[in-house]
Amino acid sequence: MERFFKLKERGTTVSKEVIGGITTFLAMAYILAVNPGILSGSGMAFNAVFTATAISACIATLVMAFLANLPVALAPGLGLNAFFTYSVVLGMGCTWQFALTAVFVEGIVFILLSIFGIREAIINSIPSTLKKAVSVGIGLFITIIGLVNAGICTGDTGTIIGFVNLDFNHATALVAGLGLLITIILFILNVPGNILLGVIITTIIGIPFGVTKVPENFSPFSTPAAPYLFQFEWANALSLKFVVVLITFLFTDMFDTLGTLMGVAEQSNLKDSDGNIQNVKGALMADSVGTVVGACLGTSTVTSFVESTSGVAAGAKTGLASVVTGLLFLVALFLNPLFALVPAAATAPALIFVGYLMMKNVKSIEFSDVSEGIPAFITIMVMPFAYSISKGIVWGILSFVICKTAAKKAKEVPLVTWILALVFLADLIFESVKA
Secondary structure, eight states: HHHHHHTTTTTOOHHHHHHHHHHHHHTTTTHHHHHHHHHHHGTTTHHHHHHHHHHHHHHHHHHHHHHHHHOOEEEEEHHHHIIIIIIIIIITOOHHHHHHHHHHHHHHHHHHHHHHTTHHHHHSSSSSHHHHHHHHHHHHHHHHHHHHTTSSSSSSSSSSSSSOOSSSHHHHHHHHHHHHHHHHHHHTTTTTTHHHHHHHHHHHHHHTTSSSSSOOOOSSOOOOOOOSSSSSOOTTSSSHHHHHHHHHHHHHHHHHHHHHHHHHHHTTTTBTTTSSTTTTHHHHHHOOOOOOOOHTTTTTOOEEHHHHHHHHHTTOOOOHHHHHHHHHHHHHHTTTHHHHSHHHHHHHHHHHHHHHHHHHGGGGTTTTSSHHHHHHHHHHHHHHHHTTTTHHHHHHHHHHHHHHHHTTOOOSOOOHHHHHHHHHHHHHHHHHHHO
């Protein structure tokens, strides 16, 4: 175990990795309920999708552990599942089998791009400043996710966005606020497993507030339903509609994954001597394999989860944490009611606090150089306000090329970055015309 995962080399221990893996799982376990809930809107059975979600997350995360040795967990992604249901099925009038086919082909394409190093070249072409900005932007992005999940941040306050009062009329927000306070105190006191302990304590605190709901005759055990298997529809695979859906899945998944990997690498310092992500080819292969497996089982695109940063913050630095997370997804198949007890108010403090930890990367960004600072600012700004990692990367790269060109430093822009900027620009034009 020591030799394979290189625990001493990365300055970690088995206990830290286990705690980190559990923390990551708890931070992203909501996907086990949310993903089936969204995909059921397309006509798919909730229980079948639940099984597919858990198994695909387990397999993809284990592949990440053994191919890349990174503390990154994967599962069917939010945003991608919404596009699957609300745009492709309900919006375009396609069947869910048609959408699953597009997801399957996307995964195959990504496997090929990963084998030939194309996705790796794209990631390595991102300028160093933007990589740091992506990490900070993701920190703010997951902070706002945590605030919204906790009911602290809402648009019901009379302004575009605002905070509710932390009182008994907003029990979920109050419990989350208490959980954040507890997490901060545990962190300052350097208590081992502080973030995970914060989640557990907050879950317990939520019981008398009615936020943590324990059903009558509670039993932690459940029997998993059979997933869909190979439910593909090839009849329209050569249509223009299929190509449009496929490209949308491709781009969104690619840059969500790219952003998450860069954020985790910056936070945990898992970079090589050139500043690139360690074992990135294996990480991208895990993402690709997960998507193919997920489609075969009956779920939308599997991607790297930004909540992995909570596990990194808890001490995870190797794939051993991913092994723990992956196995917990398998356990969740049979203990779904137990994991369902953990409310959003308990995982929200972990996400909010990780935002602070990722914000620290902002100090190494050269804001004094406007050709570096402005693109970094735009990247950081767009991610939380657009509620999208991929859009932050898109606008960051476009602004980087524009600023470098305006500053007469166009030679500092790598060729692949130029190509990405042109592709992004074409995509923006296409989306505007389509709208």
